[in-house]
Amino acid sequence: MRHRKKINHLSRKTAHRKAMLSNMANSLIMHKRIQTTVAKAKALRIFVEPLITKSKTDTTHSRRVVFSYLKDKHAVSELFRDVSAKVADRPGGYTRIIKTGYRLGDNAEMCIIELVDYNENLLGKKVEEKAKTTRRSRRGGSKKKSTETPTENSVVKENLEEKKQKSNDAVKDEAVVEEKIVGEKKTEELIAEEAEPEDIKSEDNKAEKEDNDSSTEK
Numbered sequence: 751m752r753h754r755k756k757i758n759h760l761s762r763k764t765a766h767r768k769a770m771l772s773n774m775a776n777s778l779i780m781h782k783r784i785q786t787t788v789a790k791a792k793a794l795r796i797f798v799e800p801l802i803t804k805s806k807t808d809t810t811h812s813r814r815v816v817f818s819y820l821k822d823k824h825a826v827s828e829l830f831r832d833v834s835a836k837v838a839d840r841p842g843g844y845t846r847i848i849k850t851g852y853r854l855g856d857n858a859e860m861c862i863i864e865l866v867d868y869n870e871n872l873l874g875k876k877v878e879e880k881a882k883t884t885r886r887s888r889r890g891g892s893k894k895k896s897t898e899t900p901t902e903n904s905v906v907k908e909n910l911e912e913k914k915q916k917s918n919d920a921v922k923d924e925a926v927v928e929e930k931i932v933g934e935k936k937t938e939e940l941i942a943e944e945a946e947p948e949d950i951k952s953e954d955n956k957a958e959k960e961d962n963d964s965s966t967e968k
Contacts (some may be wrong), residue, residue, distance in 0.1 A: 758793050771797045776825040778845075779833060783864035788849065791863040795845050802844045805834040836867045 760767055770790075775798040777784050786794070801819055804812050808830050817826050837844050846869070848862045 758789060760789060760793060767793075772819060772821055775801065776820055776822045778863065778865065779820075779825045779829050782868040783862060785850070785860065785862050787853075788847070788859045788861045791847050791861050794863060795847070799842065799844050802829070802833060802837060803842070805829045806838060808834065833865065837865075840867065 760770070762770065771794055774784065774786065774790065774794050778794065778798060797819075801816050804816055813826060813830060816829065817823065820826055820829075844866055846864055846866050848864070850860045850862055852858065853860050
């Protein structure tokens, strides 16, 4: 049981553990990202974050205190010159641990520990997401007219409306043509009906004339 054992000794003596964490902190400050095991990363986070907070007050005393831990003047100057300016508005939580799987051989859990404000990819995605999210409210008020360019959905709708109009026009044209054909048929039928009695009359007249001619010859 590990009751009241807050510090992870990492299976090392005190001097070895301090030297290792100091070297890892220097690498993190200089390169902004290192790959290590999860246990070492958690120990490094507890070691380096108070030093980053100390670097926000750029005084001789602060520099001497940080140098007593890091033992590297280049890392100290980098921390006070660049890193402190980058994390000035952040109230703690300067590092991020990203787990990457297990190491071949001893199957140790590996991760990447990095300074949060130096990962430009994640920062760019967060800015884009904030820009995309828009507030929608159902309260009354004058609605702003959208001056945006037509999207793909609007273009598709316009194309569908044009197709519908073309189909409606085609149906109307077909109906007009059918009406014309029906009207022509009706006129032909009427003409035929009117012509039929005259033919019958002419045939009757011819028959009467033939009867009269036959009677006169007799």
